[in-house]
Structures are given as structure tokens and as C-alpha cells.
Amino acid sequence: MGVKQRSKSLSASGNQLANTFFQLEILNKKELLPTSYVKFKDKIAQVGVPNIDVVPVEIFQLNIGKLCNQTCAHCHVDAGPDKKEEQMTKPDLERCLLIIKAVDSIHTVDITGGAPEMNVNFRWFVTEVRKLNKKIINRCNLTIIRSNPKYYDLPEFFAENKVHIVSSLPYFSASRTDKQRGDGVFEDSISALQMLNKVGYGIVDNLKLDLVYNPSGAFLPGSQCSLENEFKRQLLRRYDVKFHNLLCITNLPISRFLDYLIETDNYTDYMETLANAFNPATLDGLMCKNTISVSWDGNLYDCDFNQMLNLKVASNSQHISNFDVQQLNQRKVIINEHCYGCTAGAGSSCGGELV
């Protein structure tokens, strides 16, 4: 079964939110925030953290393209089948390889998209990173494996290169998954998971398969441990599917999820929920502290979310063409109101809960 798109990308539908300035304007509009709201910058200052300082970069996260076979309702990348131009080129991927090789502190290369596998240079790039003996994470949407015969052998390719697979599956039932990700996504996702299990993913220790849960609405994720137990029980019982860990990620109020919040009149309440759930214990573990996020066109950001808001790093080194690790390791993270998403409750990152 193929995937039926739920919606168009913001840019394809001419939505004002495709403009990142407009998104930032919304996030900072006082009238749209609850009366008791404290700005993120002031909130962290109240707990004795005037700035978020970084540690030496450990995770090199690359968005190698916004092209995707799905158009998910919550997507912060605004990815979709129409994003054919926004693809990282081979010369830029080569530049990234030089950086990954040169910077000893980088132990993990985290590849994301869109559907990163749709970049024509994906397999070449993975093979080259493998030669550098760095850990590789690929954020695979699962359905790409079933989308076209040319992708059917991806599970074997991932296994050969010991790629750690991290895949979104919002729920263990079709109705809630398809509502967020498109009709037919659940069925194809389960089929892809079974293909991954068949080569050992989710079963043997060195073929890691983690799933990502993000709430399918304007609420926070519950306990990661509890949800993981339920996902494991249900996926095994219903589909004989196994995986290693469930990573819970909070939806940040940007891009398509911001559009959903505004359209459904949930924006003010959601910002209040995030701000009320602020947990200072999450600040030490924030992913922006040890990550550099690289966009398809080579620009550098503190995290994937800042990338989508076009908030480049506070450094003279803002592009892979002048990557200066010493300078970058001195920078302070650019923060804004969306940052409450990573500090709410047990915290949130590309690796799941923080505390």
C-alpha cells in the first residue's frame, strides 16, 4: 500500500508560516502568550543559567535534504515530495566528511531529512562515514523502505554498515499514526519494521532499532519508560515486531505543528503547558550543548529546530566552508520561546527524554 499525503508543505500551500521570520514573530507575540508567561531567556536566568554554553561538539547532525515521501502534519522540517531542490550536494557532503574526520570529539554522525535515503548520494556518504569509524544514526521514516523497489534492500545496507536506525512511529495503531503521518503509513511502517527485524534490527545488540514517539496533538509525552513498555507489548502481540528503545520527543511549536496549534486554537494553552512544565534539571543535558546541526545547504545551527527557524549559530563560523571547531566550541546557544519544548517535563531531545 502506498502513502496518501495528509497535507501539502507550508511552502507549497502558500502558508505565511513558511516564512521563518513570521514564525518567530508569532512565538514572540505577547498577546498570544498566557498572561503569566515568562520568556525562556528570563526563565533560565531565574534558575541561575543566564546562557546555554556548549561543550566540545560530539554529534554532527546533517539534514541532507527536505525531500520526503511523506507530508506529516507535525513536521518541523516542512519536508515533502515537493522539496526536490533542497538536497545536500556531493561536494558539500565531501566537506562534511573532512570535518567529521578532522574533529576527534565528533563520535556520532546523525543523518536526517526529509527522507535522507532519497538523497542520491546517501549510500555513498554512509559508506564513507563508516570508513571513519564513527557511529552513524539514520533517521528513517520506515515507509521509504516500502515506497519503491530500489529501497527494498535498505535493511541489508543499514546492517552492513552498522547504522543505528531511529524511526518515528507515533502510535501502535493505524488510526492515530495515519492521522499524523498520512493514510497507509502505519501499514507500510509495520511492514518495514518486520523487514528490519528480519535482518536482526531490534533484536541483536549491534543492530540498534529505536522508535520515536511524539504526541499526536497538543499535549506532552508521558513517561518514556511506561510508553516503551506499552509499545513493546502491543507491537509484539499484534505484529511480532521488536525494537530496542522508545524515544519520547515533545512537539516544538514551530513550522507545521505551530500551524496546527494556531488553526485549532491550541497555541496559547500549549505554550502555557510547556512553560508550566519547565524543568531546570533538563538544562545540563540539552542536545544543543554537544550538537552541531548542518542544513542541506551547509549552514550551521545549534539544533534541528533552530535550523528550521533559520537561527544560525552565534559564531563567525556559520557554514561548513569555514568550519572552525575552536570558535564553535566557545559559542552560546541561540534561544527563543520554542526552547521550552526541550525543557518541559522530563525534557526532550533527538535522543528522547533528558532526565
Added chain:
Amino acid sequence: MEKKYFDPKDLAKFGEITKYQKDMGTKFFDWYGEVFSGDTALTEREKSLIALAVAHTVQCPYCIDAYTTACLEKGADEEQMMEAVHVAAAIKGGATLAFGIQMMNHAEKMNM
């Protein structure tokens, strides 16, 4: 300002009930917190589903909002949540009907 008995904003003020009786209020919140905290003999999800069902029987709009959100957060789906409401409704309806026995007993005693 429009006067109304139930204002959704009042839910956030629930903690203020300690204002007039601090010791009892604090004990209540400690106990309440412990009841719902973590996966114990019941999972957090199961406890939220029970709370949602009870919220319907006591017809508390604040509790219905709060535990609908809690059920979603804890990973319950809409089908499970509606089933929980049916369980509550079945018990409430069944209990009403069960009193029919008392009515029947009394009617039979009174009638020739």
C-alpha cells in the same frame, strides 16, 4: 464579566485549596501525588483511565479535561478512553437498576 459556575481557568487554581486549611490540603496533595505517581501495581495509564471513568461518574468537568489530557499523555487511545467511560456508565446504570430490586421488594410487600 459573565458569571459561571465552571471556569476552565479554575483548574490551575486547584492547588490554592490549601489556603484555608494548609495541613489537610498538603496531606491531600501528597497522597494524591503518590496515588498517580509512576507505574506501580497499576501503570500510570491504567490509573488515568480509572480516573477518567470516575470523573464521568462524579461529573466533574475539571477532572474530565485533566484526565482526558493525562490519558493521551500516558499513551491511551480514544477507543480505550471511550471504553472506560462505558465501564463507568454501565456501573452507574447497573447500580440504578439494582435499586429496582428494592423497589420490587417494597412493592411486593405492599401489594396484596
